[in-house]
Amino acid sequence: MRISKVFLYDEPSVPEIEIDNLAKFIIEKTGFQVEVRKSFFDYFNADREIAYKLAYVRIFNPYIPFEKHEPTSEEVSFEEESFVNRSILNNIILYDGFELQNILSNIIPDSDLASDMFHLVFTTRRTCTYDCDDYRYHGRTVICSNPSIISTTGIIEAPAKPREYLLAYYENITRGLNLDSVKNQFRGRFLEFHDKNLGGVVRGYALQAIFYYLTSKPFCESKDCMLYNAHWQEELLHSQIEISSLCENHQKILYEFRQKSE
């Protein structure tokens, strides 16, 4: 695959994404053209029919593979309301990531769907995919395809917090103690909602989605590369914030694609 243009869809309720900075970063790194658009459903004037489809792909039982859910009128109205009032999305509802990707893909007009046009959609919705290895859904930060989806809720919740933090957290819960002191003690070792580091971290996820589209290999083995598939928050902060660059090998691969697109 090749890319000549990237379309970024903002998630305005998470300004920490700093979408314009992300656009500049992608242009500098890849040489591709980048167009920033407002939120996906806003840009494409989503209506009640789309709201219905979204409510259709909610997951209620994480232990069974996807089955379509016939939504209630309240559920559809909730999705419809979320198009104008984004703050109502409370990050609790789970959506099947591939089904959601399908819905987005069907909304994008053919004129914007040429294979060299790559779409990257930010959302606060919790995306998850069913894993046949352990027969359950898992939260996913990125759904790689075209369009690709990055869930800001997934960034905060999918990579695990430090073990010591989790132990201290549950110990304080059992003893009925205040949780703020634990949070303060471990602050900076994991991302929180509206974290200032989010803008740095989304760069790596955006590159993973782009690499998946270009090469079908989104990840790197090296923790010192932005393509490292972090399972822990501390690894995520290390590769995206401390290192914040690609390894030599991936830099070279990107350079070759850049030569081709120019």
Ligand SMILES: [Zn+2]
């Ligand atoms: Zn690498």
